Amino acid sequence: MRARRVIAAASVAALGVLSLAACERSAPDVAAYVGDTTYSLDRVDGIYDEAQAKYGDVVRQAAGQTGATPSPEQLRSPVTRQDVVNLLVSLELGKRVAKAKNIQVPDEVSPQQLEQSLRVPATTEYTKLWGEWVDLLQAFNQQLPPAEVSDESVMAVYQALAKVGAIPGGLPVTEVRQRFGEGAFVGSATALSVVLEDEADRADVSINPRYREVGVPSLVSSGQSVIFYSLPYINEEGPVTDISTPDASPSSPNPDTEGTAS
Structure with missing residues (x-):
């Protein structure tokens, strides 16, 4: 079953996410199928x-040094099971693309380099997987030619950043382009999305309905910190098409989102 592009020439973060039932791969204990690779719900739960648990341990240890008692909310990492599925599926597709295109992926990024930005200890499988993924992202950014930075791709990235609170919502495309500068990271994300979509078609990706909207894990430097966000493409009901330009303008300031994806 083939995935459908939202934007033919500049789709963003394509993952070919399809209904399990429609593809007759619907085992209730499976979170995702990517070709002959299967990711169980237990695997997702274990990583999550x-x-x-380890995030909570770090928070308790830090609080104990001051005699404070952290609240349940403070003990909870922002990581979600959806984030785990996004990462597992993207990694598998990315490795397939790298092999098919003979793209060399050096092992440069360690979990220790990411734990502060991710706010998840380096000893966790989640952070280790992110290390692998950032290595792939860097290789793709260096070896794939960037795509055209269209208004549609700019707004898709903008809305993903707004969703995680990195930038106010409601900006028109002209202002988003101004804040993004040259938007090199948008071109890189779009180029990656195209090759991932093609690979998702070949691999016949299927996702458990409880993880309806899968996105490519993405990051960009704001100049002061690293912003992690996810670029959704297709949910179990079909393509994501709500990428029109909003009309309203916000009154609150936004972070500087210029930078390049790593």
Whole structure:
């Protein structure tokens, strides 16, 4: 079953996410199928639970030094099970693309380099997987030619950043382009999305309905910190098409989102 592009020439973060039932791969204990690779719900839960537990341990240890008692909310990492599925599926597709295109992926990024930005200890599988993924992102950014930075791709990235609170919502495309500068990271994300979509078609990706909207894990430097966000493409009901330009303008300031994806 083939994925459909939202934007023919500049789709963003394509993952070919399809209904399990429609593809007759619907085992209730499976989170995702990517070709002959299967990711179980138990695997997703295990990665998620470990990230939550070790994050909580770090928070308790830090609070104990001051005699404070952290609240349940403070003990909870922002990592979600959806984030785990996004990462597992993207990694598998990315590795397939690298192999098919003979793209060399050096092992340069360690979990220790990411734990502060991710706010998840380096010893967790989640952070280790992110290390692999950032290595792939860097290789793709260096070896794939960037795509055209269209208004549609700019707004898709903008809305993903707004969703995680990195930038106010409601900006028109002209202002978003101004804040993004040259928007090199948008071109890189779009180029990656195209090759991932093609690979998702070949691999016949299927996702459990409980993880309806899968996105490519993405990051960009704001100049002061690293912003992590996800670029959704297709949910179980079909393509994501709500990428029109909003009319309203916000009154609150926004972070500087200029930078390049790593």
